[in-house]
Amino acid sequence: MRKILLASTALVAVAGVSAASADGHITFSGGADFAYTSVSDDQTDNTTNGENGTSMGTTGDLAAAWSTTTDTGLAISVDFDIDATEASMSIAGDWGTFTFDQGDGAMGTGGGDAESVSNMRFGMTPDYDGTEAIGGGDIAYSNTIGPISFAIGMGDGGTAAAADGTGGEANETSYGVSYSASVNGADVTLGYAAASTGSATSAVGSTDLNASSMNLDVTVGSIGVSMAQNAQKADRNDDNASGAGTTDLDSTNFGLTYAVSDSLTLQAASVAASGTIAGDATYKYDESAYGISYTIASGLDLKVSYSDFTQSGGTAIDDVSGSGTMVELSVSF
Numbered sequence: 001m002r003k004i005l006l007a008s009t010a011l012v013a014v015a016g017v018s019a020a021s022a023d024g025h026i027t028f029s030g031g032a033d034f035a036y037t038s039v040s041d042d043q044t045d046n047t048t049n050g051e052n053g054t055s056m057g058t059t060g061d062l063a064a065a066w067s068t069t070t071d072t073g074l075a076i077s078v079d080f081d082i083d084a085t086e087a088s089m090s091i092a093g094d095w096g097t098f099t100f101d102q103g104d105g106a107m108g109t110g111g112g113d114a115e116s117v118s119n120m121r122f123g124m125t126p127d128y129d130g131t132e133a134i135g136g137g138d139i140a141y142s143n144t145i146g147p148i149s150f151a152i153g154m155g156d157g158g159t160a161a162a163a164d165g166t167g168g169e170a171n172e173t174s175y176g177v178s179y180s181a182s183v184n185g186a187d188v189t190l191g192y193a194a195a196s197t198g199s200a201t202s203a204v205g206s207t208d209l210n211a212s213s214m215n216l217d218v219t220v221g222s223i224g225v226s227m228a229q230n231a232q233k234a235d236r237n238d239d240n241a242s243g244a245g246t247t248d249l250d251s252t253n254f255g256l257t258y259a260v261s262d263s264l265t266l267q268a269a270s271v272a273a274s275g276t277i278a279g280d281a282t283y284k285y286d287e288s289a290y291g292i293s294y295t296i297a298s299g300l301d302l303k304v305s306y307s308d309f310t311q312s313g314g315t316a317i318d319d320v321s322g323s324g325t326m327v328e329l330s331v332s333f
């Protein structure tokens with residue numbers, strides 16, 4: 001019933017490396033991760049093919065960013081994820097900001113998961129783990145008026161498919177709003193976001209998705225509390241509520257942080273998700289996680305987290321429980 005993940009991470013951040021030119025400002029950042037994973041849970045072993053409960057590997061990340069302000073006051077920026085070959089850009093003025101994101105995350109306002117513990121949800125691949133399902137679109141408009149920020153986004157699946165999707169993708173419209181203020185010494189942020197994604201094709205089994213996320217973050221001195229309530233519902237074109245692909249799911253997530261000192265922070269979080277999958281109303285997923293984040297020295301950080309989970313009902317993995325521990329060492333400059 002144990003699932004252990006030990007990670008030794010070397011992050012090489014070149015955020016301080018920059019080049020200025022007459023046309024703008026260029027910065028580079030990057031990192032490399034090495035992780036060792038040991039897995040054990042209460043699922044039945046595969047006696048025919050065997051199972052490998054350990055893995056190790058290295059991942060890297062490299063990104064570049066460019067920004068400038070035109071003579072007319074427009075703020076223009078481009079961010080490029082070099083290893084993922086994805087880019088985003090924004091054009092901002094007194095009238096607001098237009099954002100274009102190749103990764104379909106243009107909106108970026110209002111949603112949340114209350115993940116106070118680093119590396120939660122690594123124990124398994126659940127049917128639904130409580131995370132919000134709002135993409136954000138390829139293009140979005142956003143603005144801030146006083147303490148209120150709002151955004152609307154749109155994503156387009158493409159023209160090469162029979163309907164509105166390409167390779168199973170579909171069009172999405174989304175919106176989000178957030179309110180931030182200081183109230184009696186507490187920093188408060190309240191957010192809400194929602195999205196609607198159309199069916200990718202006209203096939204009876206193709207589904208549309210409606211998702212929402214409401215979250216609250218409150219910080220008072222060294223204590224931070226977060227909450228998120230996420231929901232998503234997928235319906236088939238033939239309205240068969242018991243058919244494959246249909247879901248009606250929601251979750252309540254809580255997070256808590258306590259800064260013991262400038263270098264040490266304690267963390268805790270929980271997820272309670274439930275709902276209906278293909279007509280089965282017994283689905284449940286629960287997770288509790290605890291962690292610490294410790295700055296050993298400038299540029300040297302240690303994170304340790306422990307998480308345990310249970311899942312029952314649903315279709316993919318039935319009646320499973322496990323736990324995991326992650327140790328992560330980060331070096332950055």
